[in-house]
Amino acid sequence: xxxxxxxxxxxxxxxxxxxxxxxxxxxxxxxxxxxxxxxxxxxxxxxxxxxxxxxxxxxxxxxxxxxxxxxxxxxxxxxxxxxxxxxxxxxxxxxxxxxxxxxxxxxxxxxxxxxxxxxxxxxxxxxxxxxxxxxxxxxxxxxxxxxxxxxxxxxxxxxxxxxxxxxxxxxxxxxxxxxxxxxxxxxxxxxxxxxxxxxxxxxxxxxxxxxxxxxxxxxxxxxxxxxxxxxxxxxxxxxxxxxxxxxxxxxxxxxxxxxxxxxxxxxxxxxxxxxxxxxxxxxxxxxxxxxxxxxxxxxxxxxxxxxxxxxxxxxx
Amino acid sequence: xxxxxxxxxxxxxxxxxxxxxxxxxxxxxxxxxxxxxxxxxxxxxxxxxxxxxxxxxxxxxxxxxxxxxxxxxxxxxxxxxxxxxxxxxxxxxxxxxxxxxxxxxxxxxxxxxxxxxxxxxxxxxxxxxxxxxxxxxxxxxxxxxxxxxxxxxxxxxxxxxxxxxxxxxxxxxxxxxxxxxxxxxxxxxxxxxxxxxxxxxxxxxxxxxxxxxxxxxxxxxxxxxxxxxxxxxxxxxxxxxxxxxxxxxxxxxxxxxxxxxxxxxxxxxxxxxxxxxxxxxxxxxxxxxxxxxxxxx
Numbered sequence: 001x002x003x004x005x006x007x008x009x010x011x012x013x014x015x016x017x018x019x020x021x022x023x024x025x026x027x028x029x030x031x032x033x034x035x036x037x038x039x040x041x042x043x044x045x046x047x048x049x050x051x052x053x054x055x056x057x058x059x060x061x062x063x064x065x066x067x068x069x070x071x072x073x074x075x076x077x078x079x080x081x082x083x084x085x086x087x088x089x090x091x092x093x094x095x096x097x098x099x100x101x102x103x104x105x106x107x108x109x110x111x112x113x114x115x116x117x118x119x120x121x122x123x124x125x126x127x128x129x130x131x132x133x134x135x136x137x138x139x140x141x142x143x144x145x146x147x148x149x150x151x152x153x154x155x156x157x158x159x160x161x162x163x164x165x166x167x168x169x170x171x172x173x174x175x176x177x178x179x180x181x182x183x184x185x186x187x188x189x190x191x192x193x194x195x196x197x198x199x200x201x202x203x204x205x206x207x208x209x210x211x212x213x214x215x216x217x218x219x220x221x222x223x224x225x226x227x228x229x230x231x232x233x234x235x236x237x238x239x240x241x242x243x244x245x246x247x248x249x250x251x252x253x254x255x256x257x258x259x260x261x262x263x264x265x266x267x268x269x270x271x272x273x274x275x276x277x278x279x280x281x282x283x284x285x286x287x288x289x290x291x292x293x294x295x296x297x298x299x300x301x302x303x304x305x306x307x308x309x310x311x312x313x314x315x316x
Numbered sequence: 317x318x319x320x321x322x323x324x325x326x327x328x329x330x331x332x333x334x335x336x337x338x339x340x341x342x343x344x345x346x347x348x349x350x351x352x353x354x355x356x357x358x359x360x361x362x363x364x365x366x367x368x369x370x371x372x373x374x375x376x377x378x379x380x381x382x383x384x385x386x387x388x389x390x391x392x393x394x395x396x397x398x399x400x401x402x403x404x405x406x407x408x409x410x411x412x413x414x415x416x417x418x419x420x421x422x423x424x425x426x427x428x429x430x431x432x433x434x435x436x437x438x439x440x441x442x443x444x445x446x447x448x449x450x451x452x453x454x455x456x457x458x459x460x461x462x463x464x465x466x467x468x469x470x471x472x473x474x475x476x477x478x479x480x481x482x483x484x485x486x487x488x489x490x491x492x493x494x495x496x497x498x499x500x501x502x503x504x505x506x507x508x509x510x511x512x513x514x515x516x517x518x519x520x521x522x523x524x525x526x527x528x529x530x531x532x533x534x535x536x537x538x539x540x541x542x543x544x545x546x547x548x549x550x551x552x553x554x555x556x557x558x559x560x561x562x563x564x565x566x567x568x569x570x571x572x573x574x575x576x577x578x579x580x581x582x583x584x585x586x587x588x589x590x591x592x593x594x595x596x597x598x599x600x601x602x603x604x605x606x607x608x609x610x611x612x613x
Contacts, residue, residue, distance in 0.1 A: 026497070027424055033414060034412055034415055034429050037408040037468050043453075044449065045440060045468070048440065049440065049445070051448060110339060126336060130340055130343045135527075135598055137529065137545050144347060144350055148349075154367075157364065186343070272444070285444050289442030289443060296438075
């Protein structure tokens with residue numbers, strides 16, 4: 001056994017020796033192939049990372065990063081003293097968590113129901129329709145949502161028709177978060193159901209037949225066969241969605257919110273944009289951005305570790 | 317008992333069909349309403365009379381769009397951006413995914429590159445420093461500010477890298493025998509065999525670039541340079557006005573805002589036509605892509 005291994009190793013060595021010169025050119029060619037991309041990565045990902053220095057300065061564009069005064073952790077301390085940031089942080093978590101939880105639930109339920117549709121044409125048509133919103137920009141969908149939910153929109157017309165009070169979905173702090181969560185679930189549930197549907201169809205139909213013969217009704221079969229078979233993928237996706245807890249959806253919020261609902265609608269990203277970029281508080285905005293980035297990084301790494309531990313899969 | 321079961325099964329099926337069809341309609345009808353509005357007269361739209369069928373059918377809005385130079389300018393910028401990004405993204409994806417698909421024994425330094433890519437995904441300088449870099453490179457108000465910051469699509473590179481890892485080694489060995497160099501192997505062996513996977517990431521690029529409004533918003537200081545989605549977004553800036561319109565429809569400004577609703581709806585409809593054209597492809601490859609791709613065993 002060991003002789004054989006040694007023999008193979010020798011052979012491999014000889015092979016390597018023969019290819020030594022060739023290997024060098026191959027290897028340098030690999031480096032060359034990486035080069036253009038790495039240059040872009042350097043300019044647009046790594047150089048901006050040095051921008052985090054701004055968070056420790058009183059950055060003044062005219063003076064540049066070299067000329068601006070260092071102020072240490074002042075912006076971070078200021079950030080934690082602001083009453084705003086607590087609210088913004090809370091909004092971000094509530095909105096993101098609501099979207100993940102309800103979105104997952106809706107996608108799972110929809111995939112189970114869709115699997116029961118036996119009319120092929122109908123199933124295909126419904127899939128085509130429910131996947132569509134996923135591919136549309138929030139710019140477009142915001143117009144659709146505003147058209148539905150504004151004071152004289154369709155939903156309020158229905159409420160009036162039913163003899164109920166009109167609701168100011170887009171302008172009231174108590175309704176804005178549910179609106180964000182609901183419309184995001186609406187946009188994504190169809191598309192998210194694809195993965196779950198794949199898991200359901202992978203189940204051996206024999207299991208369902210056997211259970212039926214044993215007298216198990218539909219509910220029992222869903223509960224004891226379908227759901228357990230989906231559990232690994234549900235767990236995996238739940239873990240992988242963890243890092244998104246700080247991404248409550250800039251595009252959606254930005255396109256739907258107004259000063260009236262800043263209190264409930266402002267999330268970390270919109271806050272950085274509004275205060276940092278529009279308000280030209282470059283240093284403060286960057287400090288908030290770093291805060292978000294660091295928590296996000298911790299979450300991604302823990303999600304990856306958890307995924308490895310519990311599901312044998314990983315992101316990277 | 318059996319009879320009962322059969323009846324309840326039938327009722328159950330009716331309930332399920334009803335729910336699923338309703339969900340389909342919930343996705344479709346709000347979009348369809350916009351289409352109906354775009355074909356209706358301003359008076360009908362202002363009176364909230366438009367449901368699913370256009371009222372006082374007119375193609376006036378679309379005629380107005382035909383003459384709207386800013387709309388087509390923005391449309392052109394978006395088309396240009398999509399093609400440039402697609403080209404640059406795809407070239408970089410295959411160029412980087414191929415060496416990265418080799419083991420670190422074959423490609424010395426492979427893991428350093430890989431870690432640099434992953435770290436760039438985990439941590440970034442954020443909105444403001446990136447903006448300042450683009451500004452200092454004097455790319456503001458140019459098409460490059462929309463294309464180059466997103467040149468390296470790490471997620472797509474990893475997806476294609478994983479796909480390349482699965483390509484049978486014998487194919488490459490045969491090509492090496494024929495004296496092919498890595499670039500030739502990539503072009504003649506790997507790319508032809510990975511076309512479906514490449515189509516998936518190409519579609520990521522197209523959809524992402526077409527739909528993005530934010531780069532245009534921060535990198536373009538002149539409205540005339542806006543890509544289409546940023547332009548459409550700027551139309552609906554006065555949401556507040558619309559919100560108030562229910563209460564104080566007598567103000568002239570509000571009246572104008574409301575009567576523009578059908579024109580804006582038509583602009584939205586035209587803006588999603590390119591996506592609808594490639595939608596059959598999107599459905600086919602995205603579904604394939606997300607089921608197989610993204611996570612590795």
